[in-house]
Amino acid sequence: MAVEDTQPLISHLIELRKRLLNCIIAVLVIFLALVYFANDIYQLVAAPLISQMPLGATMIATDVASPFFTPIKLTIMVSVILSAPVILYQVWAFVAPALYKHERRLVVPLLVSSTLLFYIGMAFAYFVVFPLAFGFLTKTAPAGVVVSTDITSYLDFVMALFMAFGVSFEVPVAIVLLCWLGVTTPEDLKAKRPYVLVGAFVIGMLLTPPDVFSQTLLAIPMYCLFEVGVFFARFYVGKRRPDNSEEESQE
DSSP states (O other): OOHHHHHHHHHHHHHHHHHHHHHHHHHHHHHHHHGGGHHHHHHHHHHHHHTTSOTTOOOBOOSSSHHHHHHHHHHHHHHHHHTHHHHHHHHHHHHGGGSOHHHHHHHHHHHHHHHHHHHHHHHHIIIIIHHHHHHHHHHTSOTTOOOOOBHHHHHHHHHHHHHHHHHHTTHHHHHHHHHHTTSOOHHHHHHTHHHHHHHHHHHHHHHSOSSHHHHHHHHHHHHHHHHHHHHHHTTTTTOSSOOHHHHHHHO
16 A cells, blocks of 8 residues: 555544544543532432332432442433534534535534434433323332332433433434435335334334333324424435535535
């Protein structure tokens, strides 16, 4: 391999290292700012369950070190989530030089909307789904059984739901990207609406607690977001190919 061929690769690797370091620094700075409030953050996340627990019941820690490490683990996760705009910007800054001008104008709204939709999905889970799901689950305990959830198990459970709803709310962005790449078209997706509706309820059944309220609360927003994605996808269809002037300027 010629020296001239290796130089672009080395420059890309250096740029990639720079972007990764920026992402790590962003997460670390947010973590250091939040770690003092780790227990408060955990109490905030645990509030939907605690408010539904029977009088006198509390959460428990079955491992000696979990009262310390579980809030720290949650704080790390929160730091990564809060630094998502910085991480997405670093990704954008790394790939932007390889895009045409019209592609850059189209990608920026996708990056912003994907971040907002992920946050909206998590907020929807916290404020709407958690109270209904935990209210149902705590009231179905057999007689004589006291609901005392382990703090680590609870964190794993709610983070799985947070991720499920956050990713599910990315449906419009996924649809727009598929149409932009030519994998499908808005017309094809409109013809598959009945299957999409059934699939939304199947996904809701797999990702949420076994109660009809949680399943419906995930399935209905997913289908509505599917319609939103189909609507906006028509603005991206056929926009991937550059015109001649952009090809010449890119060269």
